[in-house]
Amino acid sequence: xxxxxxxxxxxxxxxxxxxxxxxxxxxxxxxxxxxxxxxxxxxxxxxxxxxxxxxxxxxxxxxxxxxxxxxxxxxxxxxxxxxxxxxxxxxxxxxxxxxxxxxxxxxxxxxxxxxxxxxxxxxxxxxxxxxxxxxxxxxxxxxxxxxxxxxxxxxxxxxxxxxxxxxxxxxxxxxxxxxxxxxxxxxxxxxxxxxxxxxxxxxxxxxxxxxxxxxxxxxxxxxxxxxxxxxxxxxxxxxxxxxxxxxxxxxxxxxxxxxxxxxxxxxxxxxxxxxxxxxxxxxxxxxxxxxxxxxxxxxxxxxxxxxxxxxxxxxxx
DNA sequence: ATTAACGCCCGCCATC
DNA sequence: ATGATGGCGGGCGTTA
Numbered sequence: 195x196x197x198x199x200x201x202x203x204x205x206x207x208x209x210x211x212x213x214x215x216x217x218x219x220x221x222x223x224x225x226x227x228x229x230x231x232x233x234x235x236x237x238x239x240x241x242x243x244x245x246x247x248x249x250x251x252x253x254x255x256x257x258x259x260x261x262x263x264x265x266x267x268x269x270x271x272x273x274x275x276x277x278x279x280x281x282x283x284x285x286x287x288x289x290x291x292x293x294x295x296x297x298x299x300x301x302x303x304x305x306x307x308x309x310x311x312x313x314x315x316x317x318x319x320x321x322x323x324x325x326x327x328x329x330x331x332x333x334x335x336x337x338x339x340x341x342x343x344x345x346x347x348x349x350x351x352x353x354x355x356x357x358x359x360x361x362x363x364x365x366x367x368x369x370x371x372x373x374x375x376x377x378x379x380x381x382x383x384x385x386x387x388x389x390x391x392x393x394x395x396x397x398x399x400x401x402x403x404x405x406x407x408x409x410x411x412x413x414x415x416x417x418x419x420x421x422x423x424x425x426x427x428x429x430x431x432x433x434x435x436x437x438x439x440x441x442x443x444x445x446x447x448x449x450x451x452x453x454x455x456x457x458x459x460x461x462x463x464x465x466x467x468x469x470x471x472x473x474x475x476x477x478x479x480x481x482x483x484x485x486x487x488x489x490x491x492x493x494x495x496x497x498x499x500x501x502x503x504x505x506x507x508x509x510x511x
Numbered sequence: 512a513t514t515a516a517c518g519c520c521c522g523c524c525a526t527c
Numbered sequence: 528a529t530g531a532t533g534g535c536g537g538g539c540g541t542t543a
Contacts, residue, residue, distance in 0.1 A: 447519075448519085
């Protein structure tokens with residue numbers, strides 16, 4: 195189960211990473227069919243805790259309240275070294291089988307505690323090399339948004355923490371509940387679909403713009419049939435090279451990406467209009483409702499109608 | 512829901 | 528050597 199979440203408020207904590215945990219786990223969303231968690235804040239020395247921005251927060255609880263937490267969240271922080279007492283909490287949580295989530299440089303706390311030894315992990319791309327060097331027993335994945343290894347989840351820079359937090363919600367409570375939170379936060383329910391454990395990060399390569407223009411053109415022509423052969427011709431490449439370089443740059447294959455974009459657009463239309471599913475299927479390039487349904491079930495694990503029922507505009511009356 | 516034809520993706524590899 | 532290219536075959540996801 196996932197009920198009690200404890201946020202380790204380490205001195206030098208970064209406000210954004212702190213806030214993102216509050217946003218995901220600290221708001222009662224039961225009024226819109228979403229989950230409700232118990233979010234608590236723990237620090238080694240209760241009282242004023244200075245953040246990385248110089249602003250100080252008052253934290254009342256000490257680390258003892260973390261003893262029965264279902265999830266320990268470790269946001270980024272800029273102070274070093276970290277107090278041994280935090281490391282103890284982290285080790286204890288892993289030993290108990292509780293979830294542990296780190297965001298950005300928070301991964302160093304987990305590594306320091308030793309719970310990353312023999313595991314896969316990630317951190318902000320600026321720190322991946324340092325993490326790997328300092329902790330040789332850890333397999334560091336660069337170029338991913340987050341990594342789950344057992345119940346230990348590490349995430350890359352800042353906003354990837356949102357993806358990782360939602361991932362945990364999805365694992366424990368299902369995609370529906372995670373989507374409610376995502377929708378309220380106005381973030382994509384899951385960047386890239388599927389239940390892939392490793393999500394390609396957009397920060398991998400730096401020649402993003404080479405395929406960005408092609409991608410943009412594809413988006414404008416979603417309704418049309420877009421065979422790879424035609425796309426390749428437009429990009430002045432052979433089909434083989436186009437497919438290969440598309441995957442290298444975009445992290446997915448052309449058709450997979452295309453289907454994902456079509457789903458995203460269909461989601462918008464289902465949410466914001468009352469057009470029939472058949473019409474939306476035609477307008478998004480799926481062609482027929484059955485094809486659209488096929489992809490919805492595969493990626494979102496719901497049907498178009500069920501999706502609309504959950505997120506669609508409640509028409510007055 | 513099941514099936515069959517189709518198109519895509521990727522490993523392999525000769526080539527540039 | 529090193530690295531990108533693109534044709535081919537076959538497994539597999541998508542579409543009818």
